[in-house]
Amino acid sequence: MKIAVFMGGTSTEREVSLKTGSAVLKSLMRQGYDAYGVDLTSKNLVKSFIENEYDIAFLSLHGGCGEDGRVQGLLDLLGKKYTGSKAAPSAIAMDKIITKKIAGGIGIRIPKTYINKEDIDKFPIVIKPSKEGSSTGLYICKNMEDAEVALEKLSDRSVIIEEYIKGVELTAGVLNGEALGVLKVIPHDGTYDYESKYTEGKTDYEYPAKVSEKVYKNAMRNAKLIHDELKLSGASRSDFILSDDKIYFLEVNTCPGMTETSLLPKLASLKNYTFDDVVKGLLSQSDTK
Template identity: 35%
Template sequence: MGNPAYWSAESVTDQLDRNLNIVVLMGGWSSERPVSLMSGNGVADALKDRGFTNVTAVDMDRNVAQVLAGVRPNVVFNALHGTPGEDGTVQGMLELMQIPYTHSGVTTSAIAIDKELTKGVLVPHGVRMPKGKIVESKSLYEGDPMARPYVLKPVNEGSSVGVAIVTDGGNYGHPISAKAEGPWQHFDTLLAEPFIKGRELTVAVLGDEALCVTELKPKAGFYDFDAKYTDGLTEHVCPAQVPDNVAKVMMDMALASHRLLGCKGASRSDFRWDDELGEAGVYLLEVNTQPGMTPLSLVPEQARQVGISYGELVERILAEALEGAKKTTGATKG
């Protein structure tokens, strides 16, 4: 699996100039800003620790294009999460400015941030995902869109932002009360999906190889934003204690999704597994094209599991971005 040259730490190190002018783009104004700042600062520190002498951390504001024009970087490490850094907007700006950048491009980002568009690409190719429907939030005050239990989530947010599980015994009401706190108060439309009982798992893909499977065991409730990014709220079991055939299904599905969507650098695919159904109980929930790079993040954890340090992980992502830029420039010139 994967490209042996890509996986050679020595080859990655050799091809990177330590005097590269690198901008680490972080922050922004999405709901995931705090996570992005942690990711970006971690990346910037790692690059400096590995000998890169010209690293600038940029907390993105509305004048980001002017800032980048002043710094004139050779490459941008995109450590943004959520919109506009994960939906193709920033990617389009960087394309116009002819600045190479890490992770996925414009089209992939625009599709993957939208859960319904993602289904439209992946499901026809055999990737199993929950059947869902887009609902107007105000319609929830009149009745349920499907049988309970079901999940409501924003169509284009990540990190489990605004997710609600609606159950018969829940406190949202029958039907959902307009006064009950939930995503219906913050988004005009939502994606409704049947709740998949069972276990929460995730698979990171780096370059063109699935790393391993991690099981996520929240100590209370479900794996929401707070559980993801608050130390001690979730137990990570890495590698997950699941049958080999189930782990293979998830890793194959994550890699296929990465390829079908055209992801670059690192991606992370999140799953639910109904362990009473074996392989048939594996469902892909979403693909994250800008996975977290914080100390609690899953991609660095899985990288460590397969022998890749945090610093090397950052370098590999950077190296792929520069290599992709070379190929694009060569194709344009040709």
């Protein structure tokens, strides 16, 4: 069985994807698999999937054109097995606006969302791209002037505008249908932005999260509800804000990072799974498609 680890890509999360792919490739080789890496760029984005020889595509891609269903759809057309969620669930989960509507529809608490700036009735608010991850392009706006600046900077992208809820960020993981646990994110500067996520020493992580049993169970339950409702496969990681003992769903990641600072491996360790166990688990899930 030959495994191609596809990484890189053309999204704003390219560098993170390369780190994920490198770590996954090292794990596969350490476990004795016949694996190699493929660095996707704008020049080889399609032909790499067609011209390379492999039995399974291990997708280590983050963000658009990698996590949004397009690559998955291409692999379906090629009749290739791959890790992670199928095309339609990937596309739905990538859109924060649609995902939050689904979450709200099944009883999960979500922040108030505004259609446009004219609807904003209270500050502060959060403005961010609706189809990107890793907290790229995230703006916390204290007034309309801030909001207009943020919208101008994000004018080339679809955005989501929602109320800012001051609280603690929690994340809960699911692997092959099993809820893993809950982790508390404690950024040193108060905001869990791109730099805090991917710079060693910028953020502390508490796992299992020291929260009430009720909150812990609700976060686990909601993460699995989202995973199941969207018909996700492999791994997913749902992010929440805890405020006044209530948790608010923010988004779900269908291809969570697997770098040295990533959260999914930390969550998996709560079930005594090693990094290699997670990689092997994702690989075994690809055979069920």
